[in-house]
Amino acid sequence: MVPEEQKKGLEGVVIADTRLSKVMGDIGKLIYCGYDINDLAEHATFEEVVFLLWNTRLPNRAELDQFKAELAANMALPPSLLETMKRFPKDAHPMGVLRSAVSVLGLHDPAAEDSSPAANVRKAMLLTAKIPTIIAAWARIRDGQEPVEPRRELGLAANFLYMLKGTEPDSVEVDAINVYLVLLADHGMNASTFTSRVVTSTDADMYSAITAAIGSLKGPKHGGANEAAMVMFNEVSQASSVEQWFEQEVKGKGRRIMGIGHRVYKAPDPRAGILKAHAMALCERSQNCGLIDVARQLEDLARADSYFIERKLFPNVDYYSAIVLDAVGISTDMMTPLFAMSRIAGWSAHIIEQWADNRLIRPRGNYIGDTDRRYVPLSER
Ligand SMILES: CC(C)(COP(=O)(O)OP(=O)(O)OC[C@H]1O[C@@H](n2cnc3c(N)ncnc32)[C@H](O)[C@@H]1OP(=O)(O)O)[C@@H](O)C(=O)NCCC(=O)NCCS
Incomplete structure (x- = not known):
C-alpha cells in the first residue's frame, strides 16, 4: 500500500526555505533573490550574479571590482591537478573529468574539512574560479595541447574563452557566454542542487557536495539535456525533413524531444526565450543558421501538436543553449560542463544556506518487498 503522502520523484515536495531563487512555473517567471531573470540577463555580469547569490544583494562598484579580482586570482590550477588530469583517459566524458577533478581539488585543499561559514565562502570562491579552468584545460589536454594560464585582467566568461581557444576572446562570444552563465546560475530545488543539499545535510564538506552535484547534473534528464539536444539537432538535420523526423521518431517511436519539457514550468521557460534571441543573433552574425532553423522548426511542430499542448511541454x-554554445565553438560533450561552470554559483550558495540552518535530509522509502522469508543455507539453494 503506497502511503498517501508519497510523491513519485518528490514532485511538489518542499524540502527547505530558500532566499536564492524562485521558479514560478505556472507563469514562466524566474527570480534570483527578488530580481527578474530578464533584468539580470540584460544588465548583469556573471560575477554580479554570483555575488548576489552568496550575499542576497547586488554589489556596489568597489565590491564588484574586488570580487572579480579575487575570482581571477583564484583561477589558476595547482600544477599537481594538471598533472593528474594529463593522466586521465583522453576519451573520458568531460563531465566525468570535471567530477573527478573537483574531487581531486578537495584533496589538495588543506582546509577541505573546515566547513565554517568563512571557509565555505573561500571554497565557493575557489571552486567558482577553478571550474572554468578545469574545463578549458581538459578541452586542450585531450587534444594534445598545453593548457593556457588564466589572465587576471579578464572577467570569468572572457577568461574561459581565452583559456579554451588560446586567442583573444571575441566580445560577442564573451557576451553570449556571460548571458548563458547568468541564466543557468540557480534554479530552485533542481536535482543537482537538491543533491548538494542532501550531501551537505550529513555535515560532509563542500567538495563532496559539489562532486555529487556534478554527477547529478550529468544525466540527460537534467543538465545533460543540452548535449543530448545538440546530438538530436544534428540527427534531425541529417533527416530528409524536420517534419519527417518528427513524424517518424517522436510520433511513431515515442522518442522524447531533448530540451523540451520541465518538471516545474507549465508555461514557457523564460530562459529559453532569451537564449533563442541570442542564438538567432549569433547565427545571423556567422551566416550559419542551419541548426537554429532545425530547432525552430522542431519547436513549431511540437507546439502545434496536441500531445505537447495537452502536457504543457x-x-x-x-x-536553445545548445545552439548558443555550439555557435560559440563549444564542442557538444563540453556543453554540460558549461552548465556546471554556471551552476556552481547556485550550488555553493545553497550549500552555505543549508549549513546556516541544517537538519539531516533523510526521507523514507515505502518497502514493497517480502517480509517473512527464511534464510536458506547456500548448500540448499
Ligand atoms: C524534464 C523532464 C525529465 C521532466 O520530467 P517529469 O516532470 O518527470 O515529467 P514526465 O517525464 O512524467 O513527463 C510528463 C509527460 O510528458 C511527456 N514528456 C515529457 N517530456 C517530453 C519530451 N521532451 N518529449 C516528449 N514527451 C515528453 C512524458 O512522456 C509524459 O507523458 P505521459 O504523461 O503521457 O506519460 C522531461 O520533460 C524530459 O525528459 N525532457 C527531456 C529532457 C530535458 O530536456 N531535460 C532538461 C530539463 S531542464
Whole structure:
C-alpha cells in the first residue's frame, strides 16, 4: 500500500526555505533573490550574479571590482591537478573529468574539512574560479595541447574563452557566454542542487557536495539535456525533413524531444526565450543558421501538436543553449560542463544556506518487498 503522502520523484515536495531563487512555473517567471531573470540577463555580469547569490544583494562598484579580482586570482590550477588530469583517459566524458577533478581539488585543499561559514565562502570562491579552468584545460589536454594560464585582467566568461581557444576572446562570444552563465546560475530545488543539499545535510564538506552535484547534473534528464539536444539537432538535420523526423521518431517511436519539457514550468521557460534571441543573433552574425532553423522548426511542430499542448511541454533552457554554445565553438560533450561552470554559483550558495540552518535530509522509502522469508543455507539453494 503506497502511503498517501508519497510523491513519485518528490514532485511538489518542499524540502527547505530558500532566499536564492524562485521558479514560478505556472507563469514562466524566474527570480534570483527578488530580481527578474530578464533584468539580470540584460544588465548583469556573471560575477554580479554570483555575488548576489552568496550575499542576497547586488554589489556596489568597489565590491564588484574586488570580487572579480579575487575570482581571477583564484583561477589558476595547482600544477599537481594538471598533472593528474594529463593522466586521465583522453576519451573520458568531460563531465566525468570535471567530477573527478573537483574531487581531486578537495584533496589538495588543506582546509577541505573546515566547513565554517568563512571557509565555505573561500571554497565557493575557489571552486567558482577553478571550474572554468578545469574545463578549458581538459578541452586542450585531450587534444594534445598545453593548457593556457588564466589572465587576471579578464572577467570569468572572457577568461574561459581565452583559456579554451588560446586567442583573444571575441566580445560577442564573451557576451553570449556571460548571458548563458547568468541564466543557468540557480534554479530552485533542481536535482543537482537538491543533491548538494542532501550531501551537505550529513555535515560532509563542500567538495563532496559539489562532486555529487556534478554527477547529478550529468544525466540527460537534467543538465545533460543540452548535449543530448545538440546530438538530436544534428540527427534531425541529417533527416530528409524536420517534419519527417518528427513524424517518424517522436510520433511513431515515442522518442522524447531533448530540451523540451520541465518538471516545474507549465508555461514557457523564460530562459529559453532569451537564449533563442541570442542564438538567432549569433547565427545571423556567422551566416550559419542551419541548426537554429532545425530547432525552430522542431519547436513549431511540437507546439502545434496536441500531445505537447495537452502536457504543457515547452522548450526548456537546454534547448536553445545548445545552439548558443555550439555557435560559440563549444564542442557538444563540453556543453554540460558549461552548465556546471554556471551552476556552481547556485550550488555553493545553497550549500552555505543549508549549513546556516541544517537538519539531516533523510526521507523514507515505502518497502514493497517480502517480509517473512527464511534464510536458506547456500548448500540448499
Ligand atoms: C524534464 C523532464 C525529465 C521532466 O520530467 P517529469 O516532470 O518527470 O515529467 P514526465 O517525464 O512524467 O513527463 C510528463 C509527460 O510528458 C511527456 N514528456 C515529457 N517530456 C517530453 C519530451 N521532451 N518529449 C516528449 N514527451 C515528453 C512524458 O512522456 C509524459 O507523458 P505521459 O504523461 O503521457 O506519460 C522531461 O520533460 C524530459 O525528459 N525532457 C527531456 C529532457 C530535458 O530536456 N531535460 C532538461 C530539463 S531542464
